[in-house]
Amino acid sequence: MEATLLRKSPTGPNPLLNYQSTNATNNTLRNPAFRFQGLERLGNMLSTNSNVYAVWLTLGYFEVEPNPGSPANPTGVDVGHPDGFRLGQELGAATGTIKRHRAFYIIDRSVPVGFEPGENHNVDRAVLLRRMIE
Numbered sequence: 001m002e003a004t005l006l007r008k009s010p011t012g013p014n015p016l017l018n019y020q021s022t023n024a025t026n027n028t029l030r031n032p033a034f035r036f037q038g039l040e041r042l043g044n045m046l047s048t049n050s051n052v053y054a055v056w057l058t059l060g061y062f063e064v065e066p067n068p069g070s071p072a073n074p075t076g077v078d079v080g081h082p083d084g085f086r087l088g089q090e091l092g093a094a095t096g097t098i099k100r101h102r103a104f105y106i107i108d109r110s111v112p113v114g115f116e117p118g119e120n121h122n123v124d125r126a127v128l129l130r131r132m133i134e
Helices: 037-045
Strands: 052-059 062-066 085-090 101-108 127-133
Touching: none
Parallel strands: none
Antiparallel strands: 052 101, 062 085, 101 127
């Protein structure tokens, strides 16, 4: 708690954001709502949410094979495989030599970057850390 906004003030035992007043309109001794009014206001002005994300990426290689039409469907089109293909076994599964590539990224969404499909504007500025793990 001593590392948060509710930590003690360096000059005394009161919390750092403690508000005290003896006015008739907002007497903090009469009603605790007036005493914590400053702290409640912080909820509208600050957030503990972050725009920084950690992304783990694992890439595996699979065989792709044509999907025969489903016999239950008279049109021969499988709804689960509309492109006509399905995933087979992972490459190297039969021999025990499965190779997967892994990567770790930290992405900061608060950095303003441009996005346009097919274009690379300044997207690299939003990626704070890149690590390839083999």
